[in-house]
């Protein structure tokens with residue numbers, strides 16, 4: 001009998017105690033694990049450990065599970081507030097969808113005029129007219145490329161990465177420089193630099209590693225033929241399925257504030273004063289949150305530096321109910337890419353491809369500036385900016401929800417990226433166990449992005465625990 005079979009058998013015969021270890025000095029025969037965070041990585045790690053015979057308790061700081069997988073069930077068509085698209089290559093995610101008998105729906109081709117409407121230097125431009133349009137002030141070598149494709153165009157021909165792990169396994173200190181430094185060396189024009197700062201999917205080009213951007217570019221190239229999906233009824237259905245398959249319900253409103261280790265046990269203290277002990281802790285908390293915790297003993301130097309300084313991209317989304325199909329009046333594509341403070345406007349479609357809502361999507365500096373406005377000013381800014389670009393939207397849109405990831409104290413940003421030099425300095429140290437404290441979460445994934453990365457990290461941390469005994 002191998003270890004796994006042994007553990008599974010002992011799990012089946014054991015008496016399961018609810019929240020064993022919680023505020024008690026009970027020492028079970030089976031190893032106890034406390035998982036911090038009921039996002040995708042925490043819940044999947046909990047399921048895998050439970051199936052391997054561990055006693056698992058999941059603590060979640062918020063009053064809901066799911067973390068950055070967050071279907072907005074109260075809005076028309078239940079759009080996603082966080083993790084949205086699932087690629088063909090998301091093998092772990094797709095196998096969980098199958099296991100829980102959920103359905104994946106391919107994201108439909110959007111109804112209405114195709115393409116994206118550009119609004120640059122105060123004027124509307126259709127994609128087909130971009131290269132010759134007056135507001136296109138790019139240099140001769142750049143002007144054929146539409147603004148959202150500029151960064152990819154500069155990076156692709158210099159990108160040496162060929163495999164998912166290349167960025168991590170092979171040293172590339174020469175590429176671990178800022179995206180902006182690289183672009184200046186490539187003689188990007190001032191206007192190209194300005195446009196590449198719009199919707200950069202990071203906070204700013206001068207504060208982001210080129211190697212990190214190349215990692216993304218390599219993934220995009222490798223999966224360029226992928227189709228994209230979401231779960232029918234919303235991605236949070238997978239979160240619910242994972243949580244209901246656990247023996248012990250997730251404990252909500254448990255805001256972890258201290259992690260301490262002594263005499264082979266780890267203990268957790270929450271803001272409500274409750275204390276729990278276990279053989280192992282798995283923290284899936286984003287480093288943006290973890291840096292505010294009291295961790296003893298302190299992690300080794302480079303890992304502590306990663307916890308303190310790994311940057312998180314600010315993202316803010318504003319959801320708009322569509323009262324009338326305004327695109328039938330002005331005949332412009334519904335999707336918009338603008339160099340204004342609201343950056344992008346994307347259609348949200350229902351399962352038949354009909355547009356049910358719009359989402360305004362801002363990254364980095366624009367998201368942070370927007371977050372500072374009063375709610376009424378935020379709505380006004382969005383409605384007025386879109387209205388100035390296309391008057392047909394006047395009286396056709398109502399703001400119904402705003403999602404500010406940088407202001408959420410349980411995420412303090414949307415997802416992690418690397419600043420220049422950080423991959424070389426501490427990428428290999430990020431996920432190292434600190435005694436009995438193990439780390440998971442999207443920020444520790446190597447091969448996969450987003451939700452698939454969160455699942456990858458859960459499998460890795462469970463292997464780690466099983467090897468630890």
Ligand SMILES: Cc1cc2nc3c(=O)[nH]c(=O)nc-3n(C[C@H](O)[C@H](O)[C@H](O)COP(=O)(O)OP(=O)(O)OC[C@H]3O[C@@H](n4cnc5c(N)ncnc54)[C@H](O)[C@@H]3O)c2cc1C
Pocket residue numbers: 036037038039040041042059060061062065066067068069081082083084085086254255256257284285286289315405409410411413414415440441442443449450451452453454
């Ligand atoms: C706007 C947005 C769009 C995205 N789009 C995509 C996409 O299209 N495709 C894709 O694959 N991925 C996407 N992602 C990324 C994906 O959603 C995440 O990578 C993934 O869900 C992260 O899961 P996780 O378990 O690592 O972390 P999290 O989901 O962040 O889980 C961590 C958990 O810890 C909890 N927590 C925090 N602090 C404490 C504390 N002190 N005590 C206790 N609990 C605490 C949090 O509440 C949370 O539940 C997107 C994310 C965002 C925000």
